[in-house]
Amino acid sequence: MKKLIIEWIVLLSLCLCCASAQAADLTTNGGVELDLSALPHQDKTASAVVYFISDITPESLVNAYQALGVELPGKVGVKLSTGESERTNYLRPALIGDLVQMLDGTIVECNTAYGGSRSSTAMHMQLAKDHGFTDIAEVDILDAEDSMEIPIEGGTRLLVDYVGSHFAHYDSFLVLSHFKGHAMAGFGGAIKNISIGFGSSMGKVWIHSGGTRTSGSIWGDQDPFLEAMADAAKGVDTAMGDNIVYISVLNRLSVDCDCDGNPSEPDMHDIGILASADPLAIDQAAIDLVYAMPDSGSLIERIESRNGLHTLDAAETIGLGSRNYNLVIMK
Numbered sequence: 001m002k003k004l005i006i007e008w009i010v011l012l013s014l015c016l017c018c019a020s021a022q023a024a025d026l027t028t029n030g031g032v033e034l035d036l037s038a039l040p041h042q043d044k045t046a047s048a049v050v051y052f053i054s055d056i057t058p059e060s061l062v063n064a065y066q067a068l069g070v071e072l073p074g075k076v077g078v079k080l081s082t083g084e085s086e087r088t089n090y091l092r093p094a095l096i097g098d099l100v101q102m103l104d105g106t107i108v109e110c111n112t113a114y115g116g117s118r119s120s121t122a123m124h125m126q127l128a129k130d131h132g133f134t135d136i137a138e139v140d141i142l143d144a145e146d147s148m149e150i151p152i153e154g155g156t157r158l159l160v161d162y163v164g165s166h167f168a169h170y171d172s173f174l175v176l177s178h179f180k181g182h183a184m185a186g187f188g189g190a191i192k193n194i195s196i197g198f199g200s201s202m203g204k205v206w207i208h209s210g211g212t213r214t215s216g217s218i219w220g221d222q223d224p225f226l227e228a229m230a231d232a233a234k235g236v237d238t239a240m241g242d243n244i245v246y247i248s249v250l251n252r253l254s255v256d257c258d259c260d261g262n263p264s265e266p267d268m269h270d271i272g273i274l275a276s277a278d279p280l281a282i283d284q285a286a287i288d289l290v291y292a293m294p295d296s297g298s299l300i301e302r303i304e305s306r307n308g309l310h311t312l313d314a315a316e317t318i319g320l321g322s323r324n325y326n327l328v329i330m331k
Contacts (some may be wrong), residue, residue, distance in 0.1 A: 030269020049280035074171025085261035089252035143200035153229035162203030172243035181255035186308020195232035280321030
């Protein structure tokens with residue numbers, strides 16, 4: 001009897017160890033182990049697929065793109081933020097260079113509507129050079145020659161979006177986003193990158209004002225601004241169809257945007273890289289991962305103090321994509 005009890009205890013211990021080993025479905029770049037059940041919108045049956053890789057390296061960026069199984073056609077624009085200053089947490093050329101060059105991509109950006117180092121094309125190009133982007137690819141400021149209008153179907157606030165006129169020169173886009181907080185939007189990811197990011201200087205005011213003006217102050221009512229971001233993102237995503245994909249890097253997770261020349265130092269660990277063809281799914285996955293982290297209190301406070309999650313609600317309402325996603329873990 002004693003022998004049977006000992007054997008039962010050993011067997012139970014082995015089972016518990018196996019269960020413990022299986023519980024951690026992913027490990028973040030910062031070493032946090034997570035079960036997928038901690039991510040409320042993760043759904044193995046979801047049609048939207050988001051790939052996750054914990055390593056944040058040039059090779060991992062290439063692997064994340066290749067996991068999408070797409071070949072972006074024609075002239076490829078790589079949409080990213082060139083950063084406001086050297087202190088900014090923008091994605092460094094050393095990290096992204098291999099992927100950009102593999103695609104023979106042109107780095108594309110638009111000028112700002114609030115002054116700073118990127119408010120004119122000449123200043124913006126100088127900053128892109130200073131930050132090393134011209135060493136890895138050509139750089140095109142999309143609104144160097146004004147704006148163009150693209151339609152938005154079913155928008156909450158906007159019927160049209162104003163993007164840089166060079167938008168029309170590209171056959172496809174890789175949207176390469178640094179996920180982080182934002183002083184106005186709460187957070188910045190794929191949706192912000194294709195709305196405010198693709199917006200010309202005029203288009204940025206248009207979005208910030210909730211579609212009430214194209215010049216003047218960028219300050220406006222908060223929820224209309226967030227809804228207009230979702231609208232503008234849908235305009236860009238719809239215009240490109242299958243010829244646009246999204247990669248988000250969750251590192252240097254400051255509460256402040258890369259448009260802030262003096263951002264707060266991040267106080268949470270890096271998470272990893274996400275890739276998807278769905279801009280809403282990739283942002284929702286990033287949010288779920290941030291909320292699951294034990295050291296993300298500052299970033300969550302920033303997001304919620306700006307009602308940032310409303311952007312995801314608005315995007316879902318207008319059919320930009322899916323908030324439910326199947327997270328595929330890459331090794």
